[in-house]
Amino acid sequence: MTANDHDVPALLMQGPVPAGEIAASPFDAALWQAIRTQEAIQKMTGGDIRLKALKAFVALNIAAILGDDDHLTSGEIADICKADAALMARFLYAMHAYGVVTTDEDGRYGLTPLGQALQPGSAMWAALGVITSPLWQQAGDSLADTIRAGHPAILGGAATPYPLVTREPDLGPMFDVFMSGRTAGPAAALAARDYSDVRTVADLGGGDGTLLATILTAHPHLNGILVERADVAARADLRLTEQGLAGRVQVITRDIFDDVCPSADRIIVSSVLHNRDDSTNVTLLRAIRYALEHARPRAQLWCVEMLLPEAGIHTSGTDLDLRMMAMFPGGQERTLRQYQALLASAGLNLIEGGLLPGNHTLMIAAPDGA
Template sequence: MSVDDRDMPAPSVEDLTGAGQIDADPFAAARLQAITTQEAIQQMTGADMRQHALKTFITLGLADSLDDDEFRTSDELAEICQADPQMMARFLYAMHAHGVLTTDERGNYGLTPLGQTLRPGGAMSAALGVITSPLWQQAGDNLAATICTGRPHSLNGEETPYPLLAADPGLAGMFDTFMSSRTTGLAATLSARNFAGFRTVADLGGGDGTLLAAILTAHPHLDGILIERADVAARTEHRLAEQGLTGRVQIIAGDIFDDLCPPADLIIVSSILHNRDDPANLKLLGNARQALEKAGPHAELWVVEVPLPVPGLHSHGIDLDLRMMSLFAGGRERTLPQYQNLLAQARLDLINVVPLPGDHHLMIAMTD
């Protein structure tokens, strides 16, 4: 390629496809394919730089430098952050394009609702803290070794990252906030459903109680059960007490894959099955089935997961599957038929599937 060729702007797809140019130029189709391929690769690799930019936004303290309705010039923000003015101007220009910042009529910068979530303790700040932590980054960097060995290469022999999280209280706290933020929208959707036929709702592996708290708050006639690992259960008990739900929730510190669940006429298993392999999940589902049978013939199991799409299509489940591969021994996303088969092996009948926001699906099952 000559210097002149490198300096020429790439033609647009419209330029190549308009007025029969592909037919006239035998090389046009190949050039079009090269352009679209390059754009696809750039989109995939660009996610790495966007992640770094968001972390930098937090590191520089830009979210804290702006009140909700406050606007500042680029130079003012550079001075506050003790940054180079020209570099800061370029960085703010990029964060405006990414929707983190907005501008007023004079071109001064302020926070968007997305930018506000990047404050310390906010949902996205915690998410980035987890995703950019050494544990998560090493898991991604070692994906090739994981694929070759068949086990997550970064867990030091552990089956899941949870023991490593328990040993790092700071990271564990960010992980709780991260999971809570992911659950908030789902909690609002599920709590809007009809719970008139239920009395007790059990959330297996319910984290900090975000989902169960939303359901109990929306439906005062319900009582709740939440089963979690001991380190999480202690934090959950404190959080639910702050919401005035202590008398309505039984918190059990235990292993949902081994310990029996008390009888409950609604059991929720949300974003749990994708963490483990089929044998472990069959133990959990078998325990759930026993609890449902003791509760009565109309008891239901609600499974919430992000199913894989049909081959060749992309969804959030594709990226999650790679994440599960890198961080959970046996963890994987599954297709809807695979979930149905898993439930059937546990003698549970899938009676309904409800699409939810964020590529999630609610799978409702009953004992056979």
């Protein structure tokens, strides 16, 4: 038996090998580097099957079957799902490793907090539905073509993906639920701020109204304005009415990138600027600056976005930047310095910033000289 033929598995089972031992090993450092490189790539490519496994977990309705506190064996779950018992046992073994389910001493499965978050109708359930939808998957699959062409290949020259979203009847409402969940943390943090000198808050591109509703509920003296395109504005109007806020909110149906912006003491753009190129954003920001200049003193823009990290560091912002590349012409995540330059191009000064839940950042800006 030689080391070259038989010792690799044994050495790998021992875990990472210190650099000093690599030099003394019968394998040279280049081979060890190759092994570790392969492991790193395998870890990255494993993300695809983990996503598909979560999709299968939802499709099999396992979160609903287990509920809040039920514990069932894999066989019982298979029976309810009308699935193969042996494959279900293997599947749940993997989902346990992923942290989606837990097991008790009798081998019965229950939901972890992660599994609970995948209950039907939840924000993460909707997020999974959006991300695994044909539109989102095709956009990712065509990323190489997008890079070659310089614009999202899936759009065929269209300005935004929203017309494609509306073609799939369930995708638009599911996207609202996804974005509502994504907005909940930042919305709560913004609602906790001081509004004593504020009378009106405008949310441009405010989706289904989650953010604005959270702020208005916390501050009964405020009135709100929500601007959205027609299909989303209708759903926002219904949601705000259901929450008893209809009398305090004006819902305006309009493209927010038209060069008109309603006047308000606080104008919010949340997860909006990353959808567009710099030139289009400057047009919007100039309209906002004009509206702020004609509002009450100390009117401000509150911009909420996910920032790109420093070079060489991976965060969710890195992944989101590639998704924007695949779906939005000119859409991109930006660094804080890039946002500061974008605001300055529109005559706005960045005067304050802070971290928000969900890896978001609040950037507060005011017109030059304010």
